[in-house]
Amino acid sequence: MPTPPPPANRPRTAVLGMALLLALAATTLTACGDDQPTDLPTQNLSWKSCPDPDSAQGGGEAPSPLPDGGEWQCATMKAPLDWDEPEGDTIGIALIRAEAVGEQNRIGSLIFNFGGPGGSGVATLPAFAEGYETLRTRYDLVSFDPRGVGRSAPVTCEDEERLDELNQEDSTPDTPAEERTLVEITQTFGAACEQNSGEVLPHVRTTDAARDLELLRQVLGDDALHYFGISYGTELGGVYARLFPEKVGRAVFDAVVDPTLTPEEGSLGQAKGFQLALENYAKDCTSKVEDCPVGDTPQEVQDRIAELLRDLDANPLPGSGERELTQTAATGGIAQSLYSQDFWEYLTEGLLEAYAGSGQILMSLSDAMNGRNPDGTYSNIQAANTAINCADAKPRYSVADVKAKLPEFREASPIFGDYLAWGMLGCRDWPVEGAADHPDVSAGGSAPILVIGNTGDPATPYAGAKRMVEALGEGVGVELTYKGEGHGAYDSGNACVQKAVNGYLLDGETPSSGTVCS
Secondary structure, three states: OOOOOOOOOOOOOOOOHHHOOOOOOOOOOOOEOOOOOOOHHHOOOOOEEOOOOOHHHOOOOOOOOOOOOOOOEEEEEEEEOOOOOOOOOEEEEEEEEEOOOOOOOOOEEEEEEOOOOOOOHHHHHHHHHHHHHHHHHOEEEEEEOOOOEOOEOOOOOOOHHHHHHHOOOOOOOOOHHHHHHHHHHHHHHHHHHHHHHOOOHHHOOHHHHHHHHHHHHHHHOOOOEEEEEEOHHHHHHHHHHHHOHHHEEEEEEEOOOOOOOOHHHHHHHHHHHHHHHHHHHHHHHHOOOOOOOOOOOHHHHHHHHHHHHHHHHHOOEEEEOOEEEOHHHHHHHHHHHOOOHHHHHHHHHHHHHHHOOOOHHHHHHHHHHHOEOOOOOEOOHHHHHHHHHHHHEOOOOOHHHHHHHHHHHHHHOOOOHHHHHHHHHHHOOOOOOOOEOOOOOOOOOOOOEEEEEEEEOOOOOOHHHHHHHHHHOOOOEEEEEEEEEOOOOHHHOOHHHHHHHHHHHHHOOOOOOOEEEO
């Protein structure tokens, strides 16, 4: 089903040639019976060479050797399916690690969550590892597929053929008939998830994943959890700090989710965030020495994009194979391109191609948003993302709710307003009740947590960082501002940000709260 970016969004992706993007993914693990051991914190992990990522993790080849010639290692950790019954059935949590360079100054493990929800850490960490090599001087770099994701008890819903069909549907209805179709898609998608993953759906809340993190800390033998959370990973880290404040070690939150917002407020914030990023792209393009090929002024760039989307609603362009570039696919592709300033050139190329009558580039960007792999298979990011968000969030929005809010969303963003407003229907008929209006991250007694906000972030707008600091509680959150573009700060390469983060994680030097990097 067409899936707009959720309030707790996906991490910034790497440019890998014209494969363009790392389609962050998720999928498979098996539940074990009651005969499994109950002393889970003392289990021994069997680290082995990593296999090729499966299609649900995004496909591709096994990770390349590390810069020093070392190998990535993978293992599976057993965790309770239901944390309310810790001695019942277990599931496997897929893990990956790169061991620290030398043991002499090793602090412990640094655990990464790259966001989503629904992103496979097993697939993502190796793709970004070069940027974290400095941190490997004192830490084992560790990541995981959260429950419901990748190889960790994956949520599965529709098959590839059906997902192709659903992703061609119109997610911004203009008529009562189109509204009914969107509601039916939401209903059938939820029913398929219940049929194929009903046992797992009640147990993929962020509180469950936070308890998995605490188990992982114990299994790895660390006295405290050293953590690097990006995007939704900041929400997971905040929930962990709430549940286990005395176990927080050195923690960094980058591209920060605002924990105080309802899903509706989060979606509206994203509409504003993506609109700001689009405006920044348009200003950048038209300020170049050479003429911007997609418009002479920032407003003209946006007007031409709006016109293209209106045209696509009635007349889709040839996309990829038999699939067409629809209005929904193009909007998703444009949103995907705004996650990183590195992608702006692809947005320009995609728009030029679309104006010439072809939608291949924007379709490729849209496929990355939806977790569609180059071979036509899908990761389970759409299924996992919906399952985790709907299990976490209590509100259930109706068509009437959406239509009442459309004017406000359209004012926030003429381009993305409808797309994000109608996305609120995603949990309408979900078979599991949501836990709360928004996450509780109050963490009095926790060690300091470095919280980094990016002023140009489209997916997790800058205001969320300050609100996270306030919600964590006095003396916990340490705010750092990066005046930049894209989703996230550390992987932007900004020397000031990296110096602050490295100094904190490696040497325990906490920067002054309110530090600004540009």
